[in-house]
Amino acid sequence: MNSITQELLDARLETIETRMDGRIANVEVKIDGKFAEVDAKFAELRTDMHKGFADMTKWIVGTVIGVAAVSVTIMTFVLNNAAPKSAPTQQAPIVVYAQPPVVAPANQPETTSKH
Structure with a gap:
């Protein structure tokens, strides 16, 4: 087995570290991109939900007004046609005829009754 010098070990570790830093940066970019996509989807969903709630509210209000x-x-x-309408009854007018005064005839003898 060959003995590895400290400088060679440091150089290899530095190479590995640089490669890992590049991979980690790449993964971070991918994760940030995915988070951005998820945020965009949530924003779109939020917009669709607000539109849906507004449409539903309009339908409910319209339905309530229609009902x-x-x-x-x-x-x-029903109230106008449920009971037959009776014609308003008017009382017959009250007519009062003035009667001429009764005058006793002058030619007739008075009869007196005796009991």
């Missing part, structure tokens, strides 16, 4: 309008229409129809 309310249909309910009011049905209730109005």
Whole structure:
């Protein structure tokens, strides 16, 4: 076996260290790139979720307004047509005729009754 000198060992370790530093830097770049991709995907997902919530809110509000309008229409129809409408009854007018005064005839004798 050959004996390795300190200088040769240091040179080999330095070469390995340089190679490892390059690999670690490469891995860091890849990891940073992946994190950037994940951040972009999360931002896109966040945007899609906000849009989805806004669309869902619009649909819910529209549906509630539609159901309310249909309910009011049905209730109005039912209440207007449920019971037959009776014609308003008017009382017959009260007519008072003035009667001429009763005058006793002058030619007739008075009868007195005796009991």
